[in-house]
Amino acid sequence: MAKEKFYITTPIYYVNDVPHIGHAYTTIAADVLSRYHKLSGDNVFFLTGTDEHGAKIAEAAEKAGKKPQDFVDSLIPKFQNAWKKLNIEYDEFIRTTDSKHEKIVQDLVTKLQKNGYVAKRKYEGLYCVGCEKYYNESELLDGKCPDHKTKCIRQSEENYFFLLAKAAKDTKLYEKIKKDEIKVAPEARKNEILGKIKAGLEDVSISRENVEWGIKFPGDESQTIYVWVDALINYFSATKIYKNGPVWPADLHLMAKDILWFHAIIWPSFLMAVGEKPPKEVFAHGFFTINGQKMSKSIGNVIDPVKIAEKYGADALRYALLREFPFGEDGDISEEKIAEIYGSELAAGLGNLISRVLTMTVKYLSGEIPHTKRNIDEHELRVGGSFNWKKAYKIYDESVENLQFNRALEAISKVVKTCDQYIDKEKPWEISDDKEELRWIIRGLLETIHQIAWMVYPFMPDISQKIARNLSIKGLLGKSPDIKESWSFLDENTKVKKPEPLFPRIEK
Ligand code: MSP
Numbered sequence: 001m002a003k004e005k006f007y008i009t010t011p012i013y014y015v016n017d018v019p020h021i022g023h024a025y026t027t028i029a030a031d032v033l034s035r036y037h038k039l040s041g042d043n044v045f046f047l048t049g050t051d052e053h054g055a056k057i058a059e060a061a062e063k064a065g066k067k068p069q070d071f072v073d074s075l076i077p078k079f080q081n082a083w084k085k086l087n088i089e090y091d092e093f094i095r096t097t098d099s100k101h102e103k104i105v106q107d108l109v110t111k112l113q114k115n116g117y118v119a120k121r122k123y124e125g126l127y128c129v130g131c132e133k134y135y136n137e138s139e140l141l142d143g144k145c146p147d148h149k150t151k152c153i154r155q156s157e158e159n160y161f162f163l164l165a166k167a168a169k170d171t172k173l174y175e176k177i178k179k180d181e182i183k184v185a186p187e188a189r190k191n192e193i194l195g196k197i198k199a200g201l202e203d204v205s206i207s208r209e210n211v212e213w214g215i216k217f218p219g220d221e222s223q224t225i226y227v228w229v230d231a232l233i234n235y236f237s238a239t240k241i242y243k244n245g246p247v248w249p250a251d252l253h254l255m256a257k258d259i260l261w262f263h264a265i266i267w268p269s270f271l272m273a274v275g276e277k278p279p280k281e282v283f284a285h286g287f288f289t290i291n292g293q294k295m296s297k298s299i300g301n302v303i304d305p306v307k308i309a310e311k312y313g314a315d316a317l318r319y320a321l322l323r324e325f326p327f328g329e330d331g332d333i334s335e336e337k338i339a340e341i342y343g344s345e346l347a348a349g350l351g352n353l354i355s356r357v358l359t360m361t362v363k364y365l366s367g368e369i370p371h372t373k374r375n376i377d378e379h380e381l382r383v384g385g386s387f388n389w390k391k392a393y394k395i396y397d398e399s400v401e402n403l404q405f406n407r408a409l410e411a412i413s414k415v416v417k418t419c420d421q422y423i424d425k426e427k428p429w430e431i432s433d434d435k436e437e438l439r440w441i442i443r444g445l446l447e448t449i450h451q452i453a454w455m456v457y458p459f460m461p462d463i464s465q466k467i468a469r470n471l472s473i474k475g476l477l478g479k480s481p482d483i484k485e486s487w488s489f490l491d492e493n494t495k496v497k498k499p500e501p502l503f504p505r506i507e508k
Contacts, residue, residue, distance in 0.1 A: 019078065019306075165200070165201045206225060207220075214227065251279075287330050322405035350416050357446060362498050383422050383448050389415050419445060475488070
């Protein structure tokens, strides 16, 4: 029963970048949300892809001795394989060199012109090829780009400008953000964006004279459309390109704070200026540093998410990244931190609990899902005491819906702990005379890990499948799990299998 739609996007990443842990972070978060909403029966469409035009990419192609199109084509598998290795299941992977996208971009820019939001203007400034943008003298350090540390070139161009200030005013951008009609989150980012609008917006150049590798500007073949305009439109194009594609407007654009400006100001103004609806929500998460330092190729501290996934498992990486610090805030990550979470919460926590419960079931009850005369529902509550799985589920649901992933994972981890305490208190291995009591205790624990399997699914799909196989949880088995509509109990006609370790010891 398909309920509401949920159209979620990640940024489209620069195709000549190597997918690093920063890109992985956003994409994993989007995948968790996508899986969670699919499980709730929402009609989810999860889009990711690559940003493939612009001078930087053309330059890299030339260096590689390839034509730009061949060059970008050759880079796609790198992204798609990385996402596959991280258990990311997007619905479509959009590329800005898709000819259908290119046509849609031209159509929208034409509409923008028709609606009176484009003007041609002469522009002179200090241009950085690396950033593909102009800087003011005061922004430079010794005449060099603050990011790339390369010399900026004085350049003058006649460009087409998007009349951003007028568009924002005409479309009531400020009021819409203020009233959450366009939700900008977290709250602090919303205030930042409102502040920027209030301070006054400058019109933005949306064409380039000297960049050939791009979409031709409609009505003026001597110019190409600025990469950012081309890139932002991907979210809209997807609604037109794919059969059974998503429906505009997007429910959630997910990204880091570095590109919030484009998504929360330029993009909604542009859309409304061409008569389309703005996105419903734009959420910017924080940036992370590696061992306290900015992640950069020159420092040499870039973490390859695929390597980490090969060592610890994709699911453990997914868990650790979202567990370490609150989504939305800045944070620090390192392999040591991932290893620490792996060892404590995953191997010694979740993995050990599953193994304990299944081993006891096999040892004392020949692997049977024990039948008990007492009310199981009541029992599940007793297992967790004041923090039982029902309470955890409530916190978990609320948290995932509000993108508080670390809080959702904390709830799971707390249930694991309460189960461990329950086992230590009840000492099932000491009960030899009262089989009904033993069945009752073990059944409660099994039902609790049954629910844990559902809870971990969006975060750790492989681990969830493994638990599901051990407990024969039909709804979770197979390619895509069932919609979780009602609470069910384990099937008493099945037997549990002796577990394989879920989180094996990792050699240092
Ligand atoms: N191509 C543009 C986006 C166009 S979207 C219409 C772009 N690409 S990018 O490859 O540079 O990716 C930027 C995004 O990568 C960030 O918004 C974030 O999602 C992710 N991250 C890159 N580095 C990151 C960190 N150090 N920390 C967290 N996220 C990071 O910009």
